[in-house]
Amino acid sequence: MINVENLTRKFDDTIAVDNLSFDVQEGEVFGFLGPNGAGKTTTVRMLCCLISSTSGEAKIGDYRITKLADSLKIRKIIGFVPDNVGLYEDLTALENLEFYGKIYESPENRRKENIERFLKMLGLWERKDQRAGTFSKGMKQKLALARALIHDPKLLFMDEPTANLDPESAKTVRDFILEIKKQGTTIFVNTHNLDEAQRVCDRIGIIKTKLLTIGTPEQLRESISRPKTEIRLAEVTEKLVAALNKSVPNRLEVSDGKLIFDVNDPDKENPLIITAIAANGGQIREVKQLTATLEDVYLQITKESK
Amino acid sequence: MRISKAWLVAAKDIKVFFRKRYTIYSLLIFPIIIGIGLPLVLSRVAGKAGAIPTGRLPDLMNAFAFFFAIGASAIPTLLASYSVVGEKVEKSLEPLLAAPITDSELLLGKGLGAFIPTLASLYVGSIFFMVLSDIFTRSTLGYNYFPNWTIGIILLVLLPLLSALSVEWSIIVSSRATDPRAAQLQGVLVAIPLIFIYVTIEVGAIKLSTSTIWIISGAALVADIILFFLSTRIFQREEILTKWK
Numbered sequence: 001m002i003n004v005e006n007l008t009r010k011f012d013d014t015i016a017v018d019n020l021s022f023d024v025q026e027g028e029v030f031g032f033l034g035p036n037g038a039g040k041t042t043t044v045r046m047l048c049c050l051i052s053s054t055s056g057e058a059k060i061g062d063y064r065i066t067k068l069a070d071s072l073k074i075r076k077i078i079g080f081v082p083d084n085v086g087l088y089e090d091l092t093a094l095e096n097l098e099f100y101g102k103i104y105e106s107p108e109n110r111r112k113e114n115i116e117r118f119l120k121m122l123g124l125w126e127r128k129d130q131r132a133g134t135f136s137k138g139m140k141q142k143l144a145l146a147r148a149l150i151h152d153p154k155l156l157f158m159d160e161p162t163a164n165l166d167p168e169s170a171k172t173v174r175d176f177i178l179e180i181k182k183q184g185t186t187i188f189v190n191t192h193n194l195d196e197a198q199r200v201c202d203r204i205g206i207i208k209t210k211l212l213t214i215g216t217p218e219q220l221r222e223s224i225s226r227p228k229t230e231i232r233l234a235e236v237t238e239k240l241v242a243a244l245n246k247s248v249p250n251r252l253e254v255s256d257g258k259l260i261f262d263v264n265d266p267d268k269e270n271p272l273i274i275t276a277i278a279a280n281g282g283q284i285r286e287v288k289q290l291t292a293t294l295e296d297v298y299l300q301i302t303k304e305s306k
Numbered sequence: 307m308r309i310s311k312a313w314l315v316a317a318k319d320i321k322v323f324f325r326k327r328y329t330i331y332s333l334l335i336f337p338i339i340i341g342i343g344l345p346l347v348l349s350r351v352a353g354k355a356g357a358i359p360t361g362r363l364p365d366l367m368n369a370f371a372f373f374f375a376i377g378a379s380a381i382p383t384l385l386a387s388y389s390v391v392g393e394k395v396e397k398s399l400e401p402l403l404a405a406p407i408t409d410s411e412l413l414l415g416k417g418l419g420a421f422i423p424t425l426a427s428l429y430v431g432s433i434f435f436m437v438l439s440d441i442f443t444r445s446t447l448g449y450n451y452f453p454n455w456t457i458g459i460i461l462l463v464l465l466p467l468l469s470a471l472s473v474e475w476s477i478i479v480s481s482r483a484t485d486p487r488a489a490q491l492q493g494v495l496v497a498i499p500l501i502f503i504y505v506t507i508e509v510g511a512i513k514l515s516t517s518t519i520w521i522i523s524g525a526a527l528v529a530d531i532i533l534f535f536l537s538t539r540i541f542q543r544e545e546i547l548t549k550w551k
Contacts, residue, residue: 048404051544072406080404084397088318090325099318103311103405131325147401 001026001155001186002047007056009042016042018210019056024203026154029177029187031201033194033298038208040190041083044157047188049074060155076104079148083159083190085140089133093124093143096132097150104151111150118146122176138169145176149185156180159190174200194294204294212301220297228290229270231259234283243280248273260290307410315407315415319389320423332384333423336377337431344370345438352446360446367439368514369507371457374428374435375522376500378468381427383493385420386476391489394546403543413541417473424469432461459519467526472496474533481540 002024009017017039024030032040045051047058049071061077063070087096094115101111119125122142127135132143141161148156161177162170177200181187191197197204198217205214213220233240236257244252244259250269251262259277263269266289277284323329348367351357358366393399402412436452443451476493483489503522506512 045547050400050404050547072408075404076406078404080401082397082400082404084400086396086398086401088322088398089396090322091318095321099314100401100405102314103402103407105406144401 001028002030002058002060002188004047004058005056007043007046007058008054009039009046009051010054015209017046017053020207020211022205022211022214024186024188026186027181027184028202029181029189029200031197031204032188032190032207033192033197033204034207035192035302040207041159043207044080044159044188044190048078048080048157076151077154079151079153079156081141081144081148081156081158081161083163085144087132087140087143087147090131092129092131093119093135094128096143097147100147101150106151110152114150114152115146118149121179122146122172136169138165138172141165141169141173142176145173149180153185155186155188157188157190160192161189162191162193162196170196194298198294206298206301208302212304213297217294221292221294223297227263227266229261229263229266229273230288230290231261231273231277231284232257232286232288233259233277234285236282240277240280240282244273244276247276247280307408307414309414311407311411312414312418315402315412316418316422319385319416319419323385323388323419323423329385329388332381333427336381337427337434340370340373340377341431341434342438344373345435345442348439349442352443363443363447364451365514367443367451368456369504370439371432371435371452371460372500372504372507372514374432375460375464375468376497376504377428377431378424378465379472379497379500380494381424382420382469382472383476383479383496384490385423386416386473387480387483387489387493389416389419390477390480391483391485395485400547403547409541409543410538413477413538416477417470420473420476421466421469424472425465428465429461432457455516456514456519459516459523463523464519464526467523467530468500470530471526471533474530474537477537478533478540481537481542481546 004023005021007017007020008015020043032043034040042051046053046065047060049065053066058065060074063074065071065074088099091099097115097119098111101115106114115128116125119128122145124139124142124146127139132140135143145158145161148158158177162173165173174196177187177189181200189197189201201217203214203216204220206212206220213223215223236254236259241252241254241259248261250273253260261269261273263273270287270289274284274287323333348363348370351366352363390399393402436457440450440452472493475496476489479492480489483492503512507514512518
């Protein structure tokens, strides 16, 4: 659905986006993760044909973003939720959606059907005749989402969709993203919310001007560290640790009265470790599997890039 | 260019204008003052001893009618500067620019959105002006002075041309300004030449005849054409998104 090749954008002497190359498959939720000023918004603006690239190319479906004649076609098949919702605050929710539905040339029946469907899904139907300016931040964000989807776009771009939202509104928005994913819409999400990226994205790209890494959340977690098994015992003795060091090949670390083993394959190795502990008189209270979080990955990768 | 798209933008802008108290005042105050206030001035001077001689009354009424031309150059700046800079300030321009609409369609829509309410309000004001002026001067002049060719050309030729000029100028200013008030302040500069012409009429240096109005209209038409090309070149969506703070 999206094919980006060596995409670069400079503002005077500053490189905002440097040589990005990646693909997004149809029906995928792709997350762009990065700190403020990493080039996420600039990338989305280039892909939405809002600003031009300095060099490189990107294709949205069969259309090229660098070809002027394609830009209107691209804008017709995409939906866009900017970081600032950008609603007409003096117009009602219904008028906002009607206006954009007509601008996108959505057929009247389909437009009305979508307006009702999305406003009901997002819990705004009862307030459809109220001005957007009277809405809370969460409600405005939901309305902006409905606006971006009013014409049934094939691809939806969202720039920080849950920034500054309360947890309940953020959850509604995340659930809505997953719902529209089920309908086959390809989704490109800019975020610096790691939890959100982990929950909704099939694949994640970490960007800091350059694309630092890309993969599924699991691949990224595995890329920085092997899993660990943490075992809390009734008592950790030196004799037991010495015995385990001899009988178990895994690297062992003792921390805060707990034994932490490096494991490659937890399913195979954990039973062996537990048997060894029991054989050496250890009384197991709790076994926990530790894996690197997306936060660990993000912090390590962005730190390495400095 | 699809006129239907431009019309959608214009209709939306007009709807927004009518929901903002400030823009409603901008649209109403000037026509009310000119349409009702100036005939009231005429009622105080027409046929009164020591006031303006009856022979000079038509000149004064023509000069007053010229106020509509000044209004046509001033009012659209208040609306047009809001419609571009205001949208940017309220952050609603970015999703609109991401929609399938060309710069020309957007600019035409923005222009029509300011042009139509301005002309409508001035035309309503002019009806009041003509009717009230005739009521207050009929006994002195012995006939209804309005409507006549002078005000006819002012309303039907000069007003649309000046409104368009003002809209184009406002779009140029708005494309550079980052604050609606700054855009409005710079926008109303377009009214200054008209005020200058009015003063020269008042001091008698120019007689406001139909040929004078045709000449002013011709100049406005030339300026319209030049500013149209300038406004479409100056309006850069990329610059608006990346340089405006």
